[in-house]
Structures are given as C-alpha cells and as structure tokens.
Amino acid sequence: MIIIGELINSTRRRVGEAIAARDAAFIQDLAVTQAEAGADYLDVNAGARVAQEAEDMVWLVETVQAVTPLPLCIDSPSAAVIEAGLARHRGQALVNSFTAEPERRSAVLPLVARHGARAVGLTIDQRGMPESAEQRVEIALTLVAAAAEHGIAASDLFVDPLVRPISSESDQGGAVLEAVGAIKRESPGVNVSLGLSNISYGLPERRLINRVFLAMAVAAGVDAALVDPLDHRLMACLRAAEALTGRDEYCAEYLAAYRAGAFHD
C-alpha cells in the first residue's frame, strides 16, 4: 500500500497558521513524523490563502523537502499552483488532482507530462459526481485514456473513485468497493487510490468508520490512500489488512510493526 500522509494541509488551523507565519519547524516536524510513521508521499496543500497559494506552495515544497527524501503530493485545484510546486519539487511528484472535465484535464495533464510526474485523477466529469460503481468505472476509463493521450502511463496514474458519505446514501460504500475491483480489472496497471475521510462525514467515531473502510478497500485491491499516518489504530488496521490479503509475506511487516509497539494507543 502506498500511504499518502494528509497532515500538511492548510485547511487545518494550526497548519494554516504555521504556513502564514513561515514556521518551518512546525511543518518539518509534521513531515518527519509522517515519514517515520510509514508515509510514502506527503500531501502538501496551501489552499487556505487563495491569493498567495502559489507562493505558499513553493515555500511548503522547499520546506518539506529540506528534511525528507520523500516525494510530495502537490495538492491544489489550480494549474498555476501545481506548476509552481512542480517547478521546485525534487524527484517524481504526485499531482493531486485532475478530473475528467475537459478544461481541468487539459489544464493539468500537460504539466504532469512535462515534469514526468504522476497524477491523481478523480472520477468526476462534466455531469458532476458519480452515484454508481458503473459511472465511476466509465469515468475512470476516460481518465486513463486522457492520461495516455498526454503520454502518461497507467502506472503513473492514480484513479480515485470518489468516496461519498454513507450517512446520506447507504449504498456509497459498496459502490466504491465495487468500483475499486472493476477499475483494477478493466484497466490493468492503473493504480486506484482513495481519499478516505468523506466516507464517514456526518457520523460519530469517524476514525472507526475510516479504518474499517480502508480494510475493505485493501481487500478490494486498492493501491493507495490519503490518510493520517499518525493514527495508530488506522495503521494497525492497515498492517493487519495487508497481512490478511497476502500483501505481506510471512506477515513480516505486521510483526515488525507489532515489535516496534505501533499497535498500542
């Protein structure tokens, strides 16, 4: 599993304040602790101050990469901000995100291709958010085709089948799990990633819902997830899920995490 650490997000109050104050130590501590907890990418989002988002993104990329060799997930709805982030990024970044809407993909995909980056594509198109598994799979295939047109291989694409709250529509969990399996079957080589936390919107004990859904998504074949790697119970659940689905031979990672004390609150 590819773990994308979600904590360096300016919409979180303390992070937004640290970015505004150029408090590098605070941001770098979040980077190092997520890396030590097992993150493979660190998401960086500077969206809280729209007028200076590009400047803040550049500062985040440089500040975070000064203390970790991990690649970053450049998280912005703005192509200009993505471009500014990519220009300063060292190594192969992951761009988060584009959609199947024609303007959005034609704005973002050329940047991804030019910088040899990878990209997260959300299963949204001009009709809006998908309801069913079938709609998600159909849009996923559009995303794969659009990436290919720009010379981006399926293995550099992460399709996100767009998790929606089960509190308002009970069938949304099942629809996403079904879509994960179908996308893996219909588009071999493509990665499927999930932004987990929307699934539990409106319910109590959100972290419980999130980690149980992550376990199910691992069984369905998901490759990557945007999560809080400092959430011990979520990471314990993930290690167990990998061991249970044959992704962890001899349960070696599970046993190492146990011995390191990672399973205790």
Added chain:
Amino acid sequence: MIIIGELINSTRRRVGEAIAARDAAFIQDLAVTQAEAGADYLDVNAGARVAQEAEDMVWLVETVQAVTPLPLCIDSPSAAVIEAGLARHRGQALVNSFTAEPERRSAVLPLVARHGARAVGLTIDQRGMPESAEQRVEIALTLVAAAAEHGIAASDLFVDPLVRPISSESDQGGAVLEAVGAIKRESPGVNVSLGLSNISYGLPERRLINRVFLAMAVAAGVDAALVDPLDHRLMACLRAAEALTGRDEYCAEYLAAYRAGAFHD
C-alpha cells in the same frame, strides 16, 4: 449479520470448570451478557469431558435456555451428542457441524432434518482441508446438495469455508474471502458463516486480525460469524462494516450502538 456467541465452550478453562461443577449461575451469566451484546445464537460446546459429553450438553441446553429465548448452536463432533442436545432444545437449533465426508454427513443430516434444525457445514471432505478458493466452492456445492437430499433448504444451511492461519500460508485470507463471494454467487439462498479465530493463529494481537478479517468478510458477503460478542472493538468494527456495506439503512444500528456507548473500551 447473524452473530453466534462463542463463549460457552468447555475448552475455555472457567467454562469447563463451571460445567463440571454444575455452576448454572456462571453459564447463565455468559448467556445473558452475550444475548444483551447482540448475539443471535449462543454456541454451546461440552467437548472437554468426552465420556460425559452428551450429559453435559443436555445440562448446557437446559441451563442456557432457562434464561434466554435465543436459539442455540449445538456444537459437537458427535452425532449422539448433537441428538441429545436437539432433543432438549426449544425452538430451531443450529447444529455445528457436519462436513462433506460421507460418514459425517450421513450421521448428522438426518438428525438435522428430523428436528427441523439448521446446520453449519464445513468445507472439508475425505481429501482433508481445502487449500484454494476453488476447492472450498466445490465442497460447498457438495454440502448444499447433501443437505437438499435430506430435505434441508439452502436457507437452513450455513456453509463455513474453513479459515486457516495466515501465519503459515499468506494466501489463506484471500482464498476464504474469494470463496465467500463465489459460494454466495453459485448457490443463491445459502448462508455463509465463518469461524473467525483460526485466521490469527500464531500471530500477536489476534483480536485485531480477527476483527479486520471480519470487516473484509462482511464486504465479501458473509452472513454469520462465530465471535465473542463481548469484544467491544470487534462489535464496533462489525457495526461499522454493516453501515459501510449498505446493510444498515441510515446507519441506524451504528448510531444506536454509538449512543449506547458500545464503542468505548
């Protein structure tokens, strides 16, 4: 989900002692607490003292049914013990278990039919324990056919695809999950149940592994599981899993369990 409470098992030391001492209060407390925690069936196993297993089983059935209206899961490898338990059981019992081995099914299924009971069939045949999902499905179909020959409907049969430890064979978790889905597809109407705990044999933090596997099994379509209903984290995981797979409309059960304080250690 049909929850079979596993705690009244004579191989657990305190339970074995209580049965030997005819300590009805201890056994009845285990029955009532499991019922209150949401059990649909209570497993009763008297196998610790083989020479008097039938006598102990009769005492267990009467002692437990004196304090709860729940049906019991009569758990024994012996047809004579099953028959003694069924004779005293009030309501529709679940017999645990028979296999596809010719002697075993011909000894148990006539008893199940005669008492109008339901039965758990393990996917074991004369060749032994199954390795692959395919073997499990093949044996499951034999179990369904054998039950039908005795006039037992698929809806009264619980096929258990035999969980084996992932510590020795990493592919056993995936094989069982695949078998759950395939059995549900190939034999509509049949129930699939799991005895969970073998999955974690030989690993630390067994309850973590068990509950994560249960969540995956719910997503795969499992109908019933033999579990400890007093394990708060397992039950919380199960409620979340049901909400996530559309088995709990408006997340009503999940919210009720939360309000009742069931999610806290």
